Amino acid sequence: MxxxxxxxxxxxxxxxxxxxxxxxxxxxxxxxxxxxxxxxxxxxxxxxxxxxxxxxxxxxxxxxxxxxxxxxxxxxxxxxxxxxxxxxxxxxxxxxxxxxxxxxxxxxxxxxxxxxxxxxxxxxxxxxxxxxxxxxxxxxxxxxxxxxxxxxxxxxxxxxxxxxxxxxxxxxxxxxxxxxxxxxxxxxxxxxxxxxxxxxxxxxxxxxxxxxxxxxxxxxxxEGNWGIAEGAIFENWCEEEFEWRDIAKLPGYKAIFGLDFGYTNDPSAFIAALVNKDLKKIYIFDEHYEGALTNDKIAEIIKKKSYAKEKIVADSSEPKSIDEIRGYGINRIRAAEKGPDSVINGIQYLQQYEIIVHKFRCPNVSMELSSYVWDQDKTGRFLNRPIDDFNHAMDALRYAMEQIRKGSGVSFD
Missing domain, CATH: 3.40.50.300 (P-loop containing nucleotide triphosphate hydrolases)
Incomplete structure (x- = not known):
C-alpha cells in the first residue's frame, strides 16, 4: 500500500x-x-x-x-x-x-x-x-x-x-x-x-x-473558540424525547408554526410547536434550518412536512416572500405584527414559559437556545437587547407565539 x-x-x-x-x-x-x-x-x-x-x-x-x-x-x-x-x-x-x-x-x-x-x-x-x-x-x-x-x-x-x-x-x-x-x-x-x-x-x-x-x-x-454562554436569554429550557402527537391530544395545547426568512449569509428557520398557555409550556417538535432557500423551496418543505394547511406566522419584513409562498399553495401564511419593541416584548413573553425541545428532531433550536445572549457594551455591561445572531429559530418562535399572546391559536383538530 x-x-x-x-x-x-x-x-x-x-x-x-x-x-x-x-x-x-x-x-x-x-x-x-x-x-x-x-x-x-x-x-x-x-x-x-x-x-x-x-x-x-x-x-x-x-x-x-x-x-x-x-x-x-x-x-x-x-x-x-x-x-x-x-x-x-x-x-x-x-x-x-x-x-x-x-x-x-x-x-x-x-x-x-x-x-x-x-x-x-x-x-x-x-x-x-x-x-x-x-x-x-x-x-x-x-x-x-x-x-x-x-x-x-x-x-x-x-x-x-x-x-x-x-x-x-x-x-x-x-x-x-x-x-x-x-x-x-x-x-x-x-x-x-x-x-x-x-x-x-x-x-x-x-x-x-x-x-x-x-x-x-x-x-x-x-476562530474555533468556545461560544460565551454568559448572559443567556433563555434559561428555562431542556431537551426531551417525546411523542408530539400524544401531547397534541391533551387539553389546552395549541399548535403554532413560525417562519423566519434567511438572507445570503443566514439560514431560513421554520419551527413547529405545541403550547399550553395555562401551564406555560412550549414543546418544540419540528424544525427546518437551511441557508440559500428560495421561496418555492420553502413552500415545498412546508408541504413535505404536511403543514401546508396550518396557520404560519412569518417575518413581516418580507411581504413579497409571504405573497410568493402563499402563491405556492401555503394559503394560511401571514405576516407577524412587528412594532418598535416587538423583539423585547416577544422575548419577555417567552421567558414566562418552560421550553422543551425535541431531543432528536430540533438540534438547531437547541443550538440557538444555548447561544442566544444579551448584547454587551464595551465595558462588558449587559444591555436590554439581544445580539443580532443565533436568533433565526428564536425569531420564528416569537412570530409563532403571537397567536397565543394575542389570544388565538390553531390546533390539529
Missing amino acids: SEVSLQQTIGKGYVDFWRFRGRYRVVKGGRGSKKSVTAALWHIYHMMKMPKANTLVIRKTFNAHKDSTFAQLKWATHRLGVAHLWQFKKSPLEATYKPTGQKIMFRGLDDPMSITSITVDTGYLCWAWFEEAYQVLNEDDFDKIDMSIRGELPEGYFKQLTLTFNPWNERHWLKQRFFDVSNPNILALTTTFKSNEFLGDDDRELFEWMRKHKPKRYRVEG
Whole structure:
C-alpha cells in the first residue's frame, strides 16, 4: 500500500491528529477547518492499513448521516484513489472494504438499540467517530457508546473515539471533560479555516464578512473558540424525547408554526410547536434550518412536512416572500405584527414559559437556545437587547407565539 502524503492530500495542521493513538481525539473547530474531511480520510486510510479494524460513525440523528458523514467518507475514498475498493450501500447504510469485508457502520442516538447491539463479522470494533458532537447535550449518551468500544485487541491495534464539532457554548460537557483537563489519553485540538489551504477566495471573503458583521459567530465559526454562554436569554429550557402527537391530544395545547426568512449569509428557520398557555409550556417538535432557500423551496418543505394547511406566522419584513409562498399553495401564511419593541416584548413573553425541545428532531433550536445572549457594551455591561445572531429559530418562535399572546391559536383538530 503506497504512503499518503499528508501535505498533498490533507494539507497542514493535522499532523498530531493523524498520529495520535490515545483513547479520545477531540477536535473543536470553525467552519471550513477540515476537521470532518480529515476524520473521514483518516478512517478510510487506517482501515485499509489495519485489516481487522471496523468503525462506528455516530450522529445525534441517524437521518443526518446521508448528507454528511456517509458522503464525506465516500469522498475520502475518491480523494485517496481507492474508491474501486469500497462499496457504499444506503440500505442498510454502511461502507465495506471489499478485500477484507471490514465495515463502517452508521448509527444515530435516536435509535439506542441499534447501537447497543452492534456486532462485526470481520475483526474488531476499534473506532468510533462522533460528528457534530456538540449536538449531544447529554453526556450519558456519549458514555454508552464509549463503553461499547471495549475488549482486547491484537497487537498493534488500538481503540479510539474521535469527536468533531463547532464549540457553540462553553458550558457544554465537552469542554470540561476534554479541554479543561490534562490527560495523555486525550488529544484536544482547536482548528480554524486558516489551516485549510484548499478554501477559495470566496470562502475567505465570507469569513471576513462574518468577522465584521457577526463577531460573536465569527468567534465560534471563524476562530474555533468556545461560544460565551454568559448572559443567556433563555434559561428555562431542556431537551426531551417525546411523542408530539400524544401531547397534541391533551387539553389546552395549541399548535403554532413560525417562519423566519434567511438572507445570503443566514439560514431560513421554520419551527413547529405545541403550547399550553395555562401551564406555560412550549414543546418544540419540528424544525427546518437551511441557508440559500428560495421561496418555492420553502413552500415545498412546508408541504413535505404536511403543514401546508396550518396557520404560519412569518417575518413581516418580507411581504413579497409571504405573497410568493402563499402563491405556492401555503394559503394560511401571514405576516407577524412587528412594532418598535416587538423583539423585547416577544422575548419577555417567552421567558414566562418552560421550553422543551425535541431531543432528536430540533438540534438547531437547541443550538440557538444555548447561544442566544444579551448584547454587551464595551465595558462588558449587559444591555436590554439581544445580539443580532443565533436568533433565526428564536425569531420564528416569537412570530409563532403571537397567536397565543394575542389570544388565538390553531390546533390539529
